[in-house]
Amino acid sequence: MSNAKQVDPAKAAELFIIHDQIHEPMHDRFLWGTMQRRDAEAAAIPEWEELREIASKIKEHTLTHLDHYLEEFEANATKRGAHVHWALDAAEHNEIVHSILKDHGVKEMIKSKSMLQEECHMTPFLENRGIKVIESDLGERIQQLDGQPPSHIVFPAIHKTRKDVAQLFARTVGTDPNNDDPHLLTEVIRNNARPRFLATGAGMTGGNFAIAETGTFMVCTNEGNADIGASVPPLHIASIGIEKLIPRVEDMGVFLRLLARSAEGSPLTQYSSHFSGPRKGGELHIVLVDNGRSRRLGMADFWHSLKCIRCGACMNTCPVYRRSGGLSYGATYSGPIGVILDPTFDEFKYSELPFHSTLCGSCSDVCPVKIDISDQILKWRRVMAERGYLPLVKRMSFAVAGHVLGHPEEYHAMEKVAAPAMDYAPHFLLYNRSLNPWGRSRELPQIAKQTFRDWYLANRSEHADDEQ
Amino acid sequence: MTTQTEATNQSTISKDTRIALFIPCYIDMMFPEVGIATLQLLERFGLNVSYPLNQTCCGQPMANSGDEANAAPAELLFVENFKEFDFIIGPAGSCVKQVRCHFDVIDQTDDVKHVRQRTYELVEFLHDILNVDSFPWAEFHHSVAIHNSCSSIRGLGIAKPSEIMGVPFDKTADLLSKVKGLVLTPVDRPDDCCGFGGTFCVTDEAVSARMGLEKAHDHLRHGVEYVVSPDMSCLMHQQGIAQRSGLDLKYIHVAQVLNGGPF
Numbered sequence: 001m002s003n004a005k006q007v008d009p010a011k012a013a014e015l016f017i018i019h020d021q022i023h024e025p026m027h028d029r030f031l032w033g034t035m036q037r038r039d040a041e042a043a044a045i046p047e048w049e050e051l052r053e054i055a056s057k058i059k060e061h062t063l064t065h066l067d068h069y070l071e072e073f074e075a076n077a078t079k080r081g082a083h084v085h086w087a088l089d090a091a092e093h094n095e096i097v098h099s100i101l102k103d104h105g106v107k108e109m110i111k112s113k114s115m116l117q118e119e120c121h122m123t124p125f126l127e128n129r130g131i132k133v134i135e136s137d138l139g140e141r142i143q144q145l146d147g148q149p150p151s152h153i154v155f156p157a158i159h160k161t162r163k164d165v166a167q168l169f170a171r172t173v174g175t176d177p178n179n180d181d182p183h184l185l186t187e188v189i190r191n192n193a194r195p196r197f198l199a200t201g202a203g204m205t206g207g208n209f210a211i212a213e214t215g216t217f218m219v220c221t222n223e224g225n226a227d228i229g230a231s232v233p234p235l236h237i238a239s240i241g242i243e244k245l246i247p248r249v250e251d252m253g254v255f256l257r258l259l260a261r262s263a264e265g266s267p268l269t270q271y272s273s274h275f276s277g278p279r280k281g282g283e284l285h286i287v288l289v290d291n292g293r294s295r296r297l298g299m300a301d302f303w304h305s306l307k308c309i310r311c312g313a314c315m316n317t318c319p320v321y322r323r324s325g326g327l328s329y330g331a332t333y334s335g336p337i338g339v340i341l342d343p344t345f346d347e348f349k350y351s352e353l354p355f356h357s358t359l360c361g362s363c364s365d366v367c368p369v370k371i372d373i374s375d376q377i378l379k380w381r382r383v384m385a386e387r388g389y390l391p392l393v394k395r396m397s398f399a400v401a402g403h404v405l406g407h408p409e410e411y412h413a414m415e416k417v418a419a420p421a422m423d424y425a426p427h428f429l430l431y432n433r434s435l436n437p438w439g440r441s442r443e444l445p446q447i448a449k450q451t452f453r454d455w456y457l458a459n460r461s462e463h464a465d466d467e468q
Numbered sequence: 469m470t471t472q473t474e475a476t477n478q479s480t481i482s483k484d485t486r487i488a489l490f491i492p493c494y495i496d497m498m499f500p501e502v503g504i505a506t507l508q509l510l511e512r513f514g515l516n517v518s519y520p521l522n523q524t525c526c527g528q529p530m531a532n533s534g535d536e537a538n539a540a541p542a543e544l545l546f547v548e549n550f551k552e553f554d555f556i557i558g559p560a561g562s563c564v565k566q567v568r569c570h571f572d573v574i575d576q577t578d579d580v581k582h583v584r585q586r587t588y589e590l591v592e593f594l595h596d597i598l599n600v601d602s603f604p605w606a607e608f609h610h611s612v613a614i615h616n617s618c619s620s621i622r623g624l625g626i627a628k629p630s631e632i633m634g635v636p637f638d639k640t641a642d643l644l645s646k647v648k649g650l651v652l653t654p655v656d657r658p659d660d661c662c663g664f665g666g667t668f669c670v671t672d673e674a675v676s677a678r679m680g681l682e683k684a685h686d687h688l689r690h691g692v693e694y695v696v697s698p699d700m701s702c703l704m705h706q707q708g709i710a711q712r713s714g715l716d717l718k719y720i721h722v723a724q725v726l727n728g729g730p731f
Binding site for chain 1: 498524533538704
């Protein structure tokens, strides 16, 4: 058990909802719209479900032969002139990046968005060591200026309104707080970042796919920010999780068709770039990161989560995520994929996350690589129950219910007293905010005067006699 | 389209077929009319239906929270109560899903396997096993929105989820379209979860209530009078929300419509 405090996503989501009447409806509406675009794009491809199946199989194959493909990738990338590093965990990753930057005397670095670098908490690590880090992705830059982590894998600042951004930029970049014109705001931040691309000593990227047979990797963005970050400075460092491996270039024909359609309902990202060795006169470093992945690979119920291609479709379709906002999850990864990934980093801290779901199952159906997300959420609940992490009130009531429901005579005796008890229970008890959350926003259902069982005994007596 | 007799022959259901009625605990206590409608409806097809009197609950509240140790007594009792039957039919998608999909932690004896295989949700039983092609006794002159629960859609496959590509189907709609006077009304988000989610509705009250309220407004926007579902638990939540907010919507189980009451 860790010393970290448990995150409370239900409480945080409630604050997101009651904060005002603007943010939660906007967040829900935008992501629902994204889902509708995704559905339309997927429907336009007759072999969509077949593509999902193939993608899933490729990922399963790769993950079950990961040692082989990692070595093949390292050998081929090295042949192309890249320096390949291996990081066991976040600390090692950060040390490796820091030492490369230090060796090159880099004081300021531009990076494009990378969930892995978020996972490693790389930026604060580097900034504490005197290296300035600037996000080049617009959404990530907004979050960086606000001192917040990304709230969504693909749309990092999606929980913010235009007005929020205008006020943030006014505070941090000096724009007019009352002008929330998106074109103006985008241009201001672009002009703010551009000169730094020219001055910076290094560019960092992540990697969406690392291809074993060629030793190359792909980065997909809509802003081209990874490309400029990797091309202008003389030093390019890419952090890639070991689960991002795929065997062959031709497999990209499957994954690229799925990725942007699933992520945002468009056929392709604006930029899908292959990086194959250092640019002329430059240096390329690739850091392959484990950070708990090989341990996850050994978890029978949960290793399929490593198939994830970080499209965020499960977040967009998740009815709970849409109403909660990503920051409510209090973790690097939010939404359904976060619910199943985060506990692999810290079971206690994230023990409430698997309960922040209705188990509706939409995440499993939308997932382009067919991760059984919803089933894994239920399996994580089982882990939490076994560890004793269920809230006390649930543990106690389930112990009583477990006994009563296994003993029909006690159950039917209890039923008999329930209806009259409800009739006489005082209103404050039934609708008390803390005693009975059901009644905060809902009327209680009426308990019937006659149960079905009693009706049956009265109306189907011949059958009932058979049974007794 | 097969006739009822042919269908009965095809599915080898006879007077000797032992059929059990599974009435979930909350229906027993709060919605007995749903149990009555289900029983009467099945009897209309000449089926020999029994209601095992020792039934309590399928164990879903505990199992759904991951507490398998406390779910097991209810699950084992369920198997004991229903193991002798050829078909076990329950008017509740999520409870049937619990039996079929989540009785997987207890020992997989032959009885457990049999009960898991033979437990059907009412709509799928009428649609897939009986192949019912008409409900001549039923009339319902109202604008109806279907709420197929997530368990029924994504767990039992009674309708195509919007996320999955392919030819759309909806077994509940197929059945309801055979009821005279009934007008099926499309809504904006037919298969977006309503936020009930079992214990979720109290442990995550704010999110749950918001989802339920949006669901009700979706129905109101489209002039729906009745929300009809194979899962009364979702309706219990939605009805509570609508009543509290003073919204003019009515909620009934699909069995009540197909049987022509009781309402």
